[in-house]
Amino acid sequence: MLKRLASSREALLVAAIGVLLVLISTRFPTFAAPSNLANVFNDTAPLMILAIGQMMVILTRCIDLSVAANLALTGMVVAMLNVAMPGLPIAVTLGLSLALGAVMGMANGLLVWKLDIPPIVVTLGTMTIFRGIIFVISGGDWVNSHEMSAAFKAFPRADLAGLPVLSWIAIAVIAAAGLFMARTALGRAFFAVGGNPNAAVYTGLDVGRSQFWAFTISGALAGLTGYLWVARYAVAYVDIAGGFELEVVAACVIGGISIAGGIGSVGGAVLGALFLGVIKNALPVVNISPFWQLAISGTAILIAVAVNARSTRSKGRIILKRAEQPA
């Protein structure tokens, strides 16, 4: 039991984050202060929410590269809506961003399910389409902070029991996803479909349908994050969150979610995101050249993938080794 815990990806990541925090503290002592850690958690909240959605997609042997574009489009739509109707209640904005994101996710899911196009191609295409639509609806103009209503901007930063609402939303999503993955038929289906699609079909699962729902959930979470992002940074334009989809995939990979599908956990995705979040927040304060910053982020991802590859190998091959030995 203890051995299993020590070798689990989650424990490894917690330890890695701990070591990282100690290292950073030697150069910048106040980094590990509780208030600053709360800041880091809050800053990483969008990445955690997106990583959880991405995890479900990757579990089913797919990938969603359109999450950042989905986020940007939803963000632009709700921002423009806010400018047009400043009185719109935040609850409506939240519901709308979830729905809009889900619709975009469904588009991905339908293309993968019904037309059988490889997910990487589908989402690369929709990623470009979503960015294009932002340009069309906004005409390339920015929505600026003074145009947004105060309530619209205040919601994610509002303080609730010491933490901003943005952090609480991330916590709620983590809890809901944990429950969903462990306790619902669909959650279990994601594992089954990715682990062995043939076996999944024989047990009566529709592989395409499961993938469709994974894309839909990922899209809905991206849409939700779209509003939170735009409100937090108080600006919406075509290029917001440019390249963020790769960070989301990186968080999943670091969190031990197998790109080959079937293996992963909510905890892994969250810790992978936090690992990246700690690095991203620490680099500005520890005075490292911007060129090294990129190299460091890349190295962290490579190490994670290497560890992943080592842990998923073994098995099966042992038999071959035995067979080889007598010869």
Added chain:
Amino acid sequence: MRVAKRILATLAAAATFAAPAMAQDDTVRIALVVKALGIGFFEAAAEGAQEAADELGNVEIIYTGPTDTTAEGQIEVINSLIAQGVDAIAVSANDPDALVPVLQRAMDRGITVISWDSGVAPEGRQMHLAPSSDALIGRMIIQLAADHLPDGGQVAVLSASATATNQNTWIAEMNEVMGDYPGIEVVATVYGDDLADKSYREAQGLMQSYPDLDAIIAPTSVGIVAAAQAVEDAGMIGQVNVTGLGLPSEMAGAIESGASQSFAIWNPIDLGYAATMIAYNLSQGNATAEAGGSIPMGRMGEVTLDDTMSGAMSDPFVYDASNIEQFRDIF
């Protein structure tokens, strides 16, 4: 929007056809050709051009341009201006090379041709009026910070990417003149890569690393907005002043909240005014465009030309609480 643009274009075309009949013999007709009609920045430049025309008295401004930002559209517009025999063309080009042949044809007909804002290759114009120069921008960004730090203090630079040519040139020019600002210390230069979230995080990092930081200079429009938001969220308004280069429409919120005392960018009204003055003076023979020479531009002083026959109008224009209302809807 598109319909409005079409109507505008049609009106502009109608106006240009009607113009020759109405024109008096002693009226100097100056065409202000912009990248596209319906852009706030250029509407403001046209306002400046009109101001120059009113000041000069005998000038008629023809404000025109294509409906979308294409070189082809501008070539058509310029061809029709040549046919009308205007006295001068001042163009902000959609492409530096594509317009050269048609502008050369205009010059062959004795029309004065200058470019402004976005330049044309040297062989296609008599001179180019740039809004500002690297040296002037470099001095302006540190001046903006120093203006609010009479007793000196710590400032940090939040730039775009570490390899961005424009920003690096401006920061180098700024460091050149740091000797004129004793007491002001540049403690760090960080890079937000023109991403809102990274710039925000870098600004947060600056405030943590340098608790006594007095100002953040961001010579990039994404960075300055993100830094202002980070300062506002950190509750540091009044302690850290965000300044640099930004657009009034994007910075109006930061000026309102006090996160930014002032920032700078070129003033389109001045630019349209200066271009008109130069076009007038060249076409009337009051000045000639030659390397090292200078051309008067009314209230904006004089522009001095370099070897490529281009010159800088002035320091970037400073925007603060006193004039942000006027400009926030323009560009």
